[in-house]
Amino acid sequence: MAHHRSRRTPGSTAxxxxxARTALLVMDHQPAILAFVPEGExxxxxxxGVEGAVVDVRANGGTIAYVRVGFTGTDWDAIPASNKSFAPLARHRVMHHEAPAAAIHERLAPQDSDIVVRKTRYGGMSTTDLDQQLRERGITTLVVSGISTSGAVLSTVIDAADGDYRLHVLADGVADPDTEVHDVLLHHVFPSRAHIIDTTELRDIARHCGAPVSLPSGRRRSAAIAVDERACVRPTTRGRRTATVRVGRDRRPTRTWQSPRKARRCPLSPAGATGTG
Structure with missing residues (x-):
């Protein structure tokens, strides 16, 4: 069975x-579903990629929400014969919720502080309390990963967009057996509802825009870290100018000043932080 993953279009911005208001959705990374992704590379x-995204989002104070599919006997009995996708699963008693095949993959094991929900349909919200749990935590932005692009990801993106969440889809954090459908969704359907990014960009943003900078003695600690010329600054001003601290490969910070009008918000930084570029 074919499998395809894509990277985002270079040059696009989110x-x-x-x-504090962002959650990474990790959906259907279960042995029975991962079997549709070829073994190996x-x-x-x-x-x-998803494992790294989990680490980076969690380290920067974001929320991780796991969604998995699994059924009880009552769930199977409640699926009508008219449901073309799930009636066969009910008939053959597939994906029992306690079966190893329905467990979250060990490389992505949840922590106690994470959200974990069990669903009985494609979407992550339609048969769970995921939306309620996210809103109780003040989550307004979702970064979506999952299998498959045409199943869990599509259904969840549509539901979340209708719920007015700001959405990002990880192009290399989703996969589908059908390469044509996968490409159509990523390039023609999702962009009207979500920003398409990749795990490398998410990882870079998380590393560069969350941690406080350690400045030499006598210097003010008023900026966030900026590595390899990607800078994040907090609104520290002198007159009409804004301070930016850059930390090079030698880890030695240097301060520059520029007009605030050139500043833009830095992705994955606390509210109010800005970046220069």
């Missing part, structure tokens, strides 16, 4: 994210 790349 709006700033506030980690493709599966390792998918799992490795």
């Amino acid at each position: 709006p700033a994210l506030d980690p 493709d599966r390792n790349a998918l799992l490795g």
Whole structure:
């Protein structure tokens, strides 16, 4: 069975994210569903990318929300014969919620502070309390990963967009057996509802825009870290200018000043932080 993952279009930009209001959705990364992704490099790349995204979002104060599919006997009995996708699963008693095949992959194991929900249809919200849990935590932005692009991801993106969430889809954090459908969704359907990014961009943003800078003695600690010329600054001003601290590869910070009108918000930084570029 064919499998395809894509990277985002170079040069595209996404709006700033506030980690305190952002959740990464990790959907259907379960052995029975991962079986549709070829073993070896493709599966390792998918799992490795999502694993890194989990680490980075969590480290910057974001929320991780896991969604998995699994059924009880009552769930199977409640699926009508008219449901073309799920009636066969009910008939053959597939994906029992306690079966190893329905567990979240061990590389993506949840922590106690994470959200974990169990669904009985494609979407992550339609048969769970995911939306309620997200709103109780003040989440307004979702970063979506999952399998498959045409199943869990499509259904969840549509539901979340209708719920007025700001959405980002990880192009290399989603996968689908049908390459044509996968490409149509990522390039022609999702962009009207979500920003398309990749795990590398998310990782870079998380590393560069969350941690406080350590300045030499006597210097003010008023800026966030900025590595390899990608800078994030907090609104520290002198007259009409804004301070920017850049930390180079030698880890030695240097301060520059510029007009605030050139500043833009830095993705995945706390609200109010800005970046220069």
